[in-house]
Amino acid sequence: MTRTEDTADRTPRWYREVTRQQWTSMFAAWIGYLLDGFDFVLITLVLTDIAEDFRLSTATAASLISGAFITRWLGGAVLGALGDRYGRKAAMIASILLYSLGTFACGFAWGYTSLFVARLVIGLGMAGEYSAGVTYVLESWPVRWRNRASGFLISGYAGGTILAAELYRWVVPHWGWRWMFWIGVLPVLVALWMRRALPEAGDWQREVAAAPGCTEGMRCMEGERPNPFRPLFAGRARAWGNAVLGLTASATLFCVFTPVGAGYVPWLSAAASACLLAFAVQLGGRRGWLLYVALMATVFCAFLYSWPLQALLPTYLKTDLGYAPGQVADVMFYAGFGTMAGCWLAGFVGDRLGTRRAYAVTLLASLAFVFPVFAVRHNLTALGVLLFGLLALSQGISGILPKYLAGHFPTATRAASLGFVYNVGALGGAVAPVLGAHLAEGMPLGRALAVLTFGLTLVVIVLVGGNVPQRLGGLAGRQAPEDHLVPEGGGAKGAVPEGGPAGPTSGEMPSGSR
Numbered sequence: 001m002t003r004t005e006d007t008a009d010r011t012p013r014w015y016r017e018v019t020r021q022q023w024t025s026m027f028a029a030w031i032g033y034l035l036d037g038f039d040f041v042l043i044t045l046v047l048t049d050i051a052e053d054f055r056l057s058t059a060t061a062a063s064l065i066s067g068a069f070i071t072r073w074l075g076g077a078v079l080g081a082l083g084d085r086y087g088r089k090a091a092m093i094a095s096i097l098l099y100s101l102g103t104f105a106c107g108f109a110w111g112y113t114s115l116f117v118a119r120l121v122i123g124l125g126m127a128g129e130y131s132a133g134v135t136y137v138l139e140s141w142p143v144r145w146r147n148r149a150s151g152f153l154i155s156g157y158a159g160g161t162i163l164a165a166e167l168y169r170w171v172v173p174h175w176g177w178r179w180m181f182w183i184g185v186l187p188v189l190v191a192l193w194m195r196r197a198l199p200e201a202g203d204w205q206r207e208v209a210a211a212p213g214c215t216e217g218m219r220c221m222e223g224e225r226p227n228p229f230r231p232l233f234a235g236r237a238r239a240w241g242n243a244v245l246g247l248t249a250s251a252t253l254f255c256v257f258t259p260v261g262a263g264y265v266p267w268l269s270a271a272a273s274a275c276l277l278a279f280a281v282q283l284g285g286r287r288g289w290l291l292y293v294a295l296m297a298t299v300f301c302a303f304l305y306s307w308p309l310q311a312l313l314p315t316y317l318k319t320d321l322g323y324a325p326g327q328v329a330d331v332m333f334y335a336g337f338g339t340m341a342g343c344w345l346a347g348f349v350g351d352r353l354g355t356r357r358a359y360a361v362t363l364l365a366s367l368a369f370v371f372p373v374f375a376v377r378h379n380l381t382a383l384g385v386l387l388f389g390l391l392a393l394s395q396g397i398s399g400i401l402p403k404y405l406a407g408h409f410p411t412a413t414r415a416a417s418l419g420f421v422y423n424v425g426a427l428g429g430a431v432a433p434v435l436g437a438h439l440a441e442g443m444p445l446g447r448a449l450a451v452l453t454f455g456l457t458l459v460v461i462v463l464v465g466g467n468v469p470q471r472l473g474g475l476a477g478r479q480a481p482e483d484h485l486v487p488e489g490g491g492a493k494g495a496v497p498e499g500g501p502a503g504p505t506s507g508e509m510p511s512g513s514r
Helices: 003-010 020-045 047-054 058-086 088-106 112-138 143-175 178-183 187-197 202-209 236-256 265-319 325-353 355-375 380-394 396-406 411-425 428-439 445-465 468-475
Strands: none
Touching: 020 047, 020 058, 020 088, 020 112, 020 143, 020 178, 020 187, 047 058, 047 112, 058 088, 058 112, 058 236, 058 265, 058 411, 058 428, 088 112, 088 178, 088 187, 112 143, 112 396, 112 411, 143 178, 143 325, 143 396, 202 411, 236 265, 265 325, 265 380, 265 396, 265 411, 265 428, 265 445, 265 468, 325 355, 325 380, 325 396, 355 380, 355 396, 355 445, 380 396, 396 411, 428 445, 445 468
């Protein structure tokens, strides 16, 4: 055996560098994210049953799906700020309790209004789960494997959608749609276990809880705790003005996503966008607001290329291809596992190439599958294989989207900033199906989905691969590391560095990295 081979044999496998406690943290957050996906997809599965029971029109019933989007921006920001101020674990537990109890309440709904209110609560919790769960895991795992951590975590969402679809087949025909929501209270047990079994995220513990004015086992002094919302309440006039902005944003989004705003959607959308941009400018500050807006636009476009396919694929299979419900379920099974496998792949590729390069290269590869997917018509196996490949590359790469976004923000404001920019951008998920449906009025649905997916994927490739948000932040005078989560010298061994050469392999931050 050569000396090189002997050295390679002594190099520990990557998974051995992750401690048992870090694996436990990943498992807990992954379960929370799986149940988040389970809870979110429930409404799409039982929507026809609800519409029949409550005698709702198609448009009114569909607004129940959009209801969660109305409060996402608020939930992401508020629960993210809670995570920055009191710890990632506390915010993660609060978010799980919110969406679990909201889902449980859906099972007791007596009409449209009560169900819609419960959906608003679910939106708050889901948004908080993204920011809290993501920051908790990323800040707990070793620095050089954080893309991998991101991919593993987000794969839980795809697993939740698969679990919901499989349970639907067994539960609803025998017990009715309400039982699907009552099952959704189970994450409360996970939250209680997290409260007792998990430590706090490592980066937050070192950089925030251990800051001057804090002592081990005690809360920080009030003046030392991060407060990402401080710019919004700097003076009575600004505080009242921002309260009005928040109410206006919520009210206009409510009107946009429900039949109330019929006929005024463009004007209401413009008003909501103006309110949310005003918050982004204040939260980002003079040097950071362009970064916030650019990241929001990037996430918005990412939802626009991915959600038409997610939301309208079953419709395409039934209407354009004439597939039976059982065949549709089989195809969606391929699609769900493609997304899950893609999330795992994205983490490994991200740690190897760097987050931005991995994102751009994988999306570029996905373009080869777009038009072939919609060219196959009567071969179920071929369609399933092509969909698996497309979703593994195009949807699966979203597994490292949290790592990409979180790396732009320092630890003290990471959860609130990530929660806000992601969940405002996620409004693209509500716009995408509508956009796809409008395009389909002038062309076949399959072609409309292909055009949207291909065109907007190219836009995201340019935004992420070209490092557009970071460059725009530089134009506003923002000077910051390219990646706060993997500081210079913290990349994976063998990776193509985006911010510097390979360095530390532990989860500890290099000195001076704050």
